[in-house]
Amino acid sequence: MRVAVLGTGIMGAPMARSIAAAGHEVRAWNRTRERAEPLAEHGVTVADEPAEAVEGADVVLTMLADGDAVEAVVADLPLPEGSVWAQMSTVGAEALERLVARAEGAGVPIVDAPVLGTRAPAEQGQLTVIAAGPPQARERCAPVFDAVGSRTVVLGHEPGTATRMKLVLNTWLLALVEGLAESIALAERLGVDPAKFIEIIDGGPLGPPYAKMKGTMMIERSYEPSFSLALAAKDARLALGAAEAQGLELPALRAIRAQLEKAVELGHGDEDMAAAVEAGRAG
DSSP: OEEEEEOOSTTHHHHHHHHHHTTOEEEEEOSSHHHHGGGGGGTOEEOSSHHHHHTTOSEEEEOOSSHHHHHHHHTTOOOOTTOEEEEOSOOOHHHHHHHHHHHHHHTOOEEEOOEEOOHHHHHTTOEEEEEBSOHHHHHHHHHHHHHHEEEEEEOOSSTTHHHHHHHHHHHHHHHHHHHHHHHHHHHHHHTOOHHHHHHHHTTSTTOOHHHHHHHHHHHHTOOOOSSBHHHHHHHHHHHHHHHHHTTOOOHHHHHHHHHHHHHIIIIITTSBGGGGHHHHHTO
16 A cells, blocks of 8 residues: 655654555655654655655555644645545544545545554554544555554544544543652652652552553653653643533543643643653642
8 A cells, every 4th residue: 555644753753664564655744854754764755745745645644743733734735536534643523523524525535543552652553543434444544553553443434433532531641640740749749759659559450551651750750752741731622622512521631731731831841741740849
């Protein structure tokens, strides 16, 4: 298959490598070309423009920061006749509706397929793909999903279902990270060893592996990004917006968003989401 990958950041770049490693022809584009150029060593053709990347593509994959970024790239993009658009960015429910309308206007089927996972599983081809879209379009995308993920969870025929589920999953994940951050900040203020806290919960029902990984980063103040704090704050805003649209109040998530945004304001936006702990440390 010929696959166009639009967006080669923390997630898009390893996904492009995995697709190429699976034997597909990959053309990639990134707004900052220099970030995409290392992909050439892995057999990926780096394009100067999105239109060059998608020319003749069987699958057009978007993996960009947010809905505005995706909309800006595809607004006037000539999506190839006979192609399928795999929209794998986390964009929120409202933006996804606009992207579906764009696909319909272009006469191209769209598969709503956000992923669960960060840099390490992306590099290992071990993401979880959450897919919703027309069955034939999903089947066309299956080789791509198999290349980037360890499993694909199908949520039906209608694009939008997968994006809504991703908002639910992100709400749980953000609650876990902020709860971990506040527990570590409290341990430090109380004069007890936060590493012992991680040791006590590790391996039991209170200690998922993710807690040990992110908790260690927090304790060591090591924030090499696998998923940036700024994007985590964006995801909190998207989930809150979706909840408000349904008349649902989520006070815990609102507080989490405020803490994430505080840590961004402290200068940690480009660091890993584990830097959320710095908001608590700041008092």
